[in-house]
Amino acid sequence: MTLTTTEITSPGMTLNMGPQHPSTHGVLRLVVELDGEIIQSCRPVIGYLHRGLEKMMEARPYRHNVPFTDRLDYLASLNSNLAIAQAIERIGNVTVPERGQYLRVLLCEINRLASHLVFLGTFATDLGATTVFLYSFRERERILDLLEAMTGARLTYNWIRAGGVPTDLPEGFGERLTAFLDEFQFALDEYDRLLTGNRIFRARCEGIGVISREMAVAYGASGPVARGSGIAYDIRKVAPYDVYDRMEFDVPVYTEGDCMARYRVRVEEMRQSARIIRQCLREMPEGETMAKLPKIFKPPPGEAYSRTESPRGELSCYLSSDGSMNPTRVHFRAPSFFHLGLLPAMLPGVKVADVIAILGSLDTVLGEVDR
Amino acid sequence: MSATDRKVNVLLDILISLRSFLKGMWVTATNLVAREKVTLQYPYEKPQVSPRYRGLFYLPFNEKEQRLNCTGCTLCEQACPTKVISMTKLGAGKHGGVSEFNMDLGRCMFCNLCIEACPFDAIYMGSAYELASYDRDASVFRIEDLAQGGKRSVEINIKTISEALAEEEKAKAAKAKAAAEAKSAADAKAASAAEERQAAEKPAASEPAPSASPESPA
Amino acid sequence: MSMQRLHPRSASQAREILIGVVIAALILAALSATPLLPWHLLDPIRAYFYERPLLNNLAKAVLLVSFMAVQCLFLIWMERKFAGWLQARLGPMHVGWKGVLQTFADAIKLLLKEDIIPALADKPMFRLAPYLVFVPAMLTLMVLPFSPNLVGFDYHLGALFALSISTTGALGILAAGWGANNKYSVLGGMRAVAQLLSYEIPMILIVLCVVTLKNTMSLTQIVERQAGLWNIVAHPLLMIPGALIFFSCALAEVYRAPFDLPEAESELVSGFHTEYSGMRFAIFYIAEFANNVFTAGFAAILFFGGWHGPVLPPIAWFTLKTLLLIFLMMWVRWTLPRLRIDQMMSFCWKLLVPASLILFCLTALSVVW
Ligand code: SF4
Ligand code: SF4
Numbered sequence: 033m034t035l036t037t038t039e040i041t042s043p044g045m046t047l048n049m050g051p052q053h054p055s056t057h058g059v060l061r062l063v064v065e066l067d068g069e070i071i072q073s074c075r076p077v078i079g080y081l082h083r084g085l086e087k088m089m090e091a092r093p094y095r096h097n098v099p100f101t102d103r104l105d106y107l108a109s110l111n112s113n114l115a116i117a118q119a120i121e122r123i124g125n126v127t128v129p130e131r132g133q134y135l136r137v138l139l140c141e142i143n144r145l146a147s148h149l150v151f152l153g154t155f156a157t158d159l160g161a162t163t164v165f166l167y168s169f170r171e172r173e174r175i176l177d178l179l180e181a182m183t184g185a186r187l188t189y190n191w192i193r194a195g196g197v198p199t200d201l202p203e204g205f206g207e208r209l210t211a212f213l214d215e216f217q218f219a220l221d222e223y224d225r226l227l228t229g230n231r232i233f234r235a236r237c238e239g240i241g242v243i244s245r246e247m248a249v250a251y252g253a254s255g256p257v258a259r260g261s262g263i264a265y266d267i268r269k270v271a272p273y274d275v276y277d278r279m280e281f282d283v284p285v286y287t288e289g290d291c292m293a294r295y296r297v298r299v300e301e302m303r304q305s306a307r308i309i310r311q312c313l314r315e316m317p318e319g320e321t322m323a324k325l326p327k328i329f330k331p332p333p334g335e336a337y338s339r340t341e342s343p344r345g346e347l348s349c350y351l352s353s354d355g356s357m358n359p360t361r362v363h364f365r366a367p368s369f370f371h372l373g374l375l376p377a378m379l380p381g382v383k384v385a386d387v388i389a390i391l392g393s394l395d396t397v398l399g400e401v402d403r
Numbered sequence: 404m405s406a407t408d409r410k411v412n413v414l415l416d417i418l419i420s421l422r423s424f425l426k427g428m429w430v431t432a433t434n435l436v437a438r439e440k441v442t443l444q445y446p447y448e449k450p451q452v453s454p455r456y457r458g459l460f461y462l463p464f465n466e467k468e469q470r471l472n473c474t475g476c477t478l479c480e481q482a483c484p485t486k487v488i489s490m491t492k493l494g495a496g497k498h499g500g501v502s503e504f505n506m507d508l509g510r511c512m513f514c515n516l517c518i519e520a521c522p523f524d525a526i527y528m529g530s531a532y533e534l535a536s537y538d539r540d541a542s543v544f545r546i547e548d549l550a551q552g553g554k555r556s557v558e559i560n561i562k563t564i565s566e567a568l569a570e571e572e573k574a575k576a577a578k579a580k581a582a583a584e585a586k587s588a589a590d591a592k593a594a595s596a597a598e599e600r601q602a603a604e605k606p607a608a609s610e611p612a613p614s615a616s617p618e619s620p621a
Numbered sequence: 622m623s624m625q626r627l628h629p630r631s632a633s634q635a636r637e638i639l640i641g642v643v644i645a646a647l648i649l650a651a652l653s654a655t656p657l658l659p660w661h662l663l664d665p666i667r668a669y670f671y672e673r674p675l676l677n678n679l680a681k682a683v684l685l686v687s688f689m690a691v692q693c694l695f696l697i698w699m700e701r702k703f704a705g706w707l708q709a710r711l712g713p714m715h716v717g718w719k720g721v722l723q724t725f726a727d728a729i730k731l732l733l734k735e736d737i738i739p740a741l742a743d744k745p746m747f748r749l750a751p752y753l754v755f756v757p758a759m760l761t762l763m764v765l766p767f768s769p770n771l772v773g774f775d776y777h778l779g780a781l782f783a784l785s786i787s788t789t790g791a792l793g794i795l796a797a798g799w800g801a802n803n804k805y806s807v808l809g810g811m812r813a814v815a816q817l818l819s820y821e822i823p824m825i826l827i828v829l830c831v832v833t834l835k836n837t838m839s840l841t842q843i844v845e846r847q848a849g850l851w852n853i854v855a856h857p858l859l860m861i862p863g864a865l866i867f868f869s870c871a872l873a874e875v876y877r878a879p880f881d882l883p884e885a886e887s888e889l890v891s892g893f894h895t896e897y898s899g900m901r902f903a904i905f906y907i908a909e910f911a912n913n914v915f916t917a918g919f920a921a922i923l924f925f926g927g928w929h930g931p932v933l934p935p936i937a938w939f940t941l942k943t944l945l946l947i948f949l950m951m952w953v954r955w956t957l958p959r960l961r962i963d964q965m966m967s968f969c970w971k972l973l974v975p976a977s978l979i980l981f982c983l984t985a986l987s988v989v990w
Contacts, residue, residue: 159959181454188512188514198519230957236958236964383963424953431956434706439709440706
């Protein structure tokens with residue numbers, strides 16, 4: 033008897049994941065070719081959330097541009113505010129008072145916590161652990177309460193402006209924040225017990241969606257995605273802005289490059305953010321929070337480029353001025369956009385279920401991709 | 404790895420897995436039994452918003468001066484990135500105000516820029532947040548909806564301002580009249596002086612003086 | 622410890638728990654008093670039905686189905702409440718006391734909903750599928766002995782019957798997935814069938830272990846022969862791993878996390894019932910819960926002595942055990958993440974099947990000795 037092996041193939045199936053799929057995190061469409069449950073190819077289709085924000089900004093004075101950045105990365109809008117605020121300051125030669133700088137760092141780190149908590153919740157939900165979602169949102173709600181006390185809004189804060197921060201901290205903010213951080217340590221431990229050690233979670237994350245170091249560099253990955261692939265690259269360290277150079281914190285780096293590494297980087301970053309927040313509260317000097325900008329702000333002709341570390345990665349803003357009231361060009365380097373570019377290279381060969389895990393671990397925000 | 408090693412590993416793995424599951428289940432159990440339930444029964448219980456909350460706008464009513472603070476300077480209109488605000492001015496200058504003040508909140512980002520722009524503390528954001536409506540027109544808030552005290556204070560505002568304006572107008576008119584009188588008196592004086600001069604110069608020239616009073620049909 | 626520090630429960634909520642415990646205790650007390658009720662007054666009715674076997678069976682069937690339907694509605698509420706509490710939420714609160722009537726309201730709403738069939742669906746199959754799932758789910762309940770004399774059909778091959786009938790539900794799910802003509806549904810349906818058929822094997826082997834131990838296939842007999850000691854206590858070395866394997870299989874059979882792949886909402890929208898709405902969807906839902914009741918009851922019969930227990934009447938014991946097992950399932954479901962399809966398959970074929978085979982051999986040996 034002879035044994036012949038024939039390869040079983042089936043005609044491919046094209047599956048449209050999104051834009052209304054429950055876990056594409058916004059309106060992303062992935063056109064995947066399937067063979068059974070295995071991905072043959074993947075093509076991300078973006079643009080469902082395009083609002084022409086950059087063009088809108090060009091038609092408006094500098095000061096008016098800041099609230100639009102809230103709509104870029106809506107999970108960390110303070111970080112997006114910071115990108116354009118820094119660019120405007122650079123182009124107009126504005127120096128931010130020291131207390132303003134501390135406040136900015138404080139607000140950005142609080143927002144980073146909130147954003148990473150959303151990641152944690154959605155990532156866990158993508159893998160089927162819905163409970164973690166509600167726990168992490170419970171904690172996030174308290175962060176939002178704090179931010180509401182500071183800025184008055186819960187999602188689109190618009191509270192980091194060119195020149196600083198418009199108001200000082202409200203009464204009793206420091207105590208509330210410290211109390212929250214004390215409890216947050218325990219909450220993080222709880223997430224660890226629920227997820228990190230969990231055998232199923234590990235099976236779903238370890239070795240899945242591996243991004244090699246070379247690939248991360250080649251595709252321009254940054255932030256937790258790059259750090260999960262063993263690249264110790266954090267703008268807060270390599271090109272410190274505001275008062276990050278005075279802060280003591282570690283940049284967590286994992287070399288595996290898989291979903292688990294990215295997850296761990298973010299969880300570890302939350303602990304580091306808590307550290308930075310405590311330092312800020314401790315060391316913040318008294319003084320002005322905002323530099324006075326002239327009523328009619330006309331920066332000299334030229335260009336400016338700012339680099340910031342948003343929760344998703346390197347968020348940069350390019351501005352050019354011709355000396356008039358409005359910028360002539362505004363451009364954002366949105367980290368999520370580059371991370372989406374990784375998908376066609378990463379997905380072929382994985383299972384449908386892993387698509388969700390990988391997409392979740394990249395933690396993209398479509399508001400930032402489509403702009 | 405030998406076969407027995409593998410078997411031991413499998414067994415270990417099972418035990419470790421079970422332990423990790425139990426750990427997770429312990430966490431959920433503590434949450435089930437010992438933790439506060441954080442749900443807010445929303446339409447029945449309302450959340451407490453912070454004092455800085457950025458909700459629906461209001462135009463504060465100034466009891467002392469019996470008017471809204473807004474002077475119609477349009478600074479907020481200029482500060483708004485999305486052109487939410489439009490207004491009809493009522494007069495101008497020191498006593499100026501607004502008779503209409505529309506905000507199309509369908510476009511508003513609640514960004515606070517307009518409030519920071521106002522130099523007269525005339526516009527603030529309050530704590531009302533249930534602004535959804537079934538109808539696009541209902542998202543346009545008019546001065547009656549925004550003013551503190553509603554329609555009544557708008558009426559008082561208009562009345563106060565128009566009275567002030569009328570007063571101002573009257574004062575102006577009086578001033579103008581006074582000025583005109585003063586001028587005509589001066590003219591008269593000049594005219595009489597001229598007459599006198601004329602009288603003095605009569606024997607020299609009989610034509611009227613070229614610098615006649617403005618009233619004269621020259 | 623962290624437990625005390627984080628969001629401690631407020632006094633009013635603690636009071637609610639107390640109220641719940643008191644109510645449960647009252648219900649149990651009432652149940653334990655049931656043997657004292659004047660049951661003999663019903664004797665003429667019983668006699669009437671005993672003389673007419675066909676009518677008797679019909680009445681039993683109607684009673685069983687309606688009882689199950691109501692119980693499922695109630696269970697759905699309990700699950701939602703349980704999940705809510707576990708997730709620091711309140712769960713349904715609006716309809717009735719603490720939302721008890723929520724699922725009834727939902728059921729009415731679903732009944733009144735427009736019946737939507739996708740234009741490109743295979744209509745007969747699409748229509749038929751919910752019943753193909755629902756009927757086996759109800760049929761399996763027929764052979765479950767709720768108490769010594771409350772059993773729909775005391776079949777001497779009860780265990781075999783239950784297992785074989787419960788497997789046919791897969792057909793309905795495949796039909797639903799295929800008939801809807803939606804790619805997610807097809808994937809969900811195929812996953813469901815693959816999963817059901819694979820997990821059936823270790824499950825059957827474990828049931829066989831019990832059958833060999835007790836030397837009978839009748840479920841009533843299996844329970845009766847556990848009179849002194851529950852299986853899990855009588856043969857701990859065999860039955861504890863057995864119960865664990867059975868429990869994993871049961872989770873897979875009822876598509877609960879970590880094995881809820883056929884309806885994994887983050888991957889497949891909602892799997893085979895993506896396109897279903899209205900009453901057809903409700904039927905799927907009820908069938909799922911009936912399956913839940915069945916597997917939990919089955920486990921209670923196989924390992925935990927069925928209706929046996931002190932003080933309370935047999936039916937109360939059985940219900941209590943079933944409910945506890947269902948709660949255990951819910952607890953697992955709301956804690957663990959989901960496996961991937963191939964991991965789930967290899968877990969079954971590489972671990973559960975060999976383990977249950979070994980267990981079966983050991984059981985056979987122990988019986989021979
Ligand atoms: S809050 Fe912002 S968008 Fe709204 S009216 Fe004021 S400036 Fe305009
Ligand atoms: S609200 Fe303030 S800024 Fe706007 S017109 Fe009135 S006075 Fe001017």
